[in-house]
Amino acid sequence: MLNVGVIGCGGMGRDHIKRLTERTQGAKVVAVADMVDELAKKGAAVAGVDCKIYKDAIDLINDPEVNAVFIITPGFAHKAALLLAIKAGKRIFCEKPLCTTAEDCLEVIDAEVKSGKHLIQLGFMRRYDKGYLQVKEAIKSGHYGEPLMVHCTHRNPEVGTNYDTPMAVHDTAIHEIDVIHWLVGDDFVSAQVLMPRVTKYSHSKLQDPQIMLLRTKNGICVDNEVFVNCKFGYDINCEVVCEDGAIKMPNPAYPSIRKNAAAATTIDTDCFVRFHDAYDAEVQSWVNDAEKNIIGGPTTWDGYLAAITADALVRAQTSGAIEKIKPAIEKPGFYK
Numbered sequence: 474m475l476n477v478g479v480i481g482c483g484g485m486g487r488d489h490i491k492r493l494t495e496r497t498q499g500a501k502v503v504a505v506a507d508m509v510d511e512l513a514k515k516g517a518a519v520a521g522v523d524c525k526i527y528k529d530a531i532d533l534i535n536d537p538e539v540n541a542v543f544i545i546t547p548g549f550a551h552k553a554a555l556l557l558a559i560k561a562g563k564r565i566f567c568e569k570p571l572c573t574t575a576e577d578c579l580e581v582i583d584a585e586v587k588s589g590k591h592l593i594q595l596g597f598m599r600r601y602d603k604g605y606l607q608v609k610e611a612i613k614s615g616h617y618g619e620p621l622m623v624h625c626t627h628r629n630p631e632v633g634t635n636y637d638t639p640m641a642v643h644d645t646a647i648h649e650i651d652v653i654h655w656l657v658g659d660d661f662v663s664a665q666v667l668m669p670r671v672t673k674y675s676h677s678k679l680q681d682p683q684i685m686l687l688r689t690k691n692g693i694c695v696d697n698e699v700f701v702n703c704k705f706g707y708d709i710n711c712e713v714v715c716e717d718g719a720i721k722m723p724n725p726a727y728p729s730i731r732k733n734a735a736a737a738t739t740i741d742t743d744c745f746v747r748f749h750d751a752y753d754a755e756v757q758s759w760v761n762d763a764e765k766n767i768i769g770g771p772t773t774w775d776g777y778l779a780a781i782t783a784d785a786l787v788r789a790q791t792s793g794a795i796e797k798i799k800p801a802i803e804k805p806g807f808y809k
């Protein structure tokens with residue numbers, strides 16, 4: 474049994490605690506930590522009566538009963554918890570992004586490599602989503618030729634006033650950055666951001682929507698519409714256009730209802746519903762891999778590659794220019 478400690482009991486944290494407690498074989502939440510007492514108590518209530526409560530992450534990490542750690546704090550707080558958990562030699566599941574800058578990711582890579590242990594899996598759950606897996610299988614089949622373009626939308630109904638322009642990249646588009654790289658198996662080399670007219674539903678610190686453009690080494694062009702105040706739903710789309718055909722990711726299957734001379738279907742309203750099964754699959758695989766002492770999912774290096782692209786997009790948000798993307802280091806043999 475993997476005794477898990479969960480750091481961060483916000484929306485995603487409590488969703489993962491519920492998943493670990495009710496739907497994951499081989500794991501148990503034995504401790505939670507949150508700097509907000511009320512939220513820590515809420516997280517512990519989901520885990521059950523025996524769950525210990527901490528305020529500081531370091532105390533949870535150093536609890537001898539905790540042999541694995543979930544880091545579900547905001548992206549800017551990941552590095553501190555990661556470095557402490559690596560130092561303690563704990564198995565780690567870290568929600569995306571690894572860190573909010575490539576520079577911070579390099580510190581985590583350095584610490585993990587020096588530890589000599591593969592400890593970290595990243596929460597890029599779209600790699601476990603049935604729809605994305607179907608697209609990947611179709612590309613791999615070769616029936617449609619080489620990918621040429623990828624069209625994506627990442628639409629949220631709304632975000633809070635703490636959500637700012639760079640977050641559209643390192644908190645939201647980071648999903649497309651990772652999953653498209655994984656789908657086409659090609660590195661990004663340049664980034665550009667177009668800023669359409671701002672929606673009336675945005676606020677002074679957020680340019681919304683944004684169109685993010687990426688080019689890969691082999692010339693594949695990706696456009697990603699990130700619109701986080703679209704109002705109508707949580708609408709995620711991906712279409713890969715190839716030489717001999719186009720592969721469009723299926724949307725979740727809901728009935729089409731006809732009533733009062735109108736036809737309608739359902740659009741999810743948040744990621745927790747839209748990617749429910751993908752989260753379950755990524756967490757179960759992380760637990761299963763613990764017995765083999767391996768990291769079978771997205772690694773720290775995947776988090777770094779996503780971060781260098783995110784950094785370039787954030788630069789492009791203000792420069793308006795085409796920004797180059799290049800790793801600062803060679804891929805360590807540790808991650809090969």
Ligand SMILES: NC(=O)C1=CN([C@@H]2O[C@H](COP(=O)(O)OP(=O)(O)OC[C@H]3O[C@@H](n4cnc5c(N)ncnc54)[C@H](O)[C@@H]3O)[C@@H](O)[C@H]2O)C=CC1
Nearest residue numbers: 481482483484485486507508512545546547548550568569
């Ligand atoms: N994979 C996915 O689709 C999703 C991933 N996420 C990720 O999950 C993480 C958390 O996101 P949310 O739950 O939406 O954020 P949130 O802001 O709702 O919750 C974060 C929690 O962490 C706590 N916290 C912050 N700093 C802390 C520290 N140093 N020590 C202990 N607790 C601390 C806060 O008090 C808060 O309760 C982020 O990395 C986010 O990117 C969030 C939503 C979906």
Ligand SMILES: O=C1[C@H](O)[C@H](O)[C@@H](O)[C@H](O)[C@H]1O
Nearest residue numbers: 569627629644645648701744
């Ligand atoms: O990871 C997520 C979710 O998947 C949402 O789509 C994003 O908009 C959100 O910011 C992020 O936390």
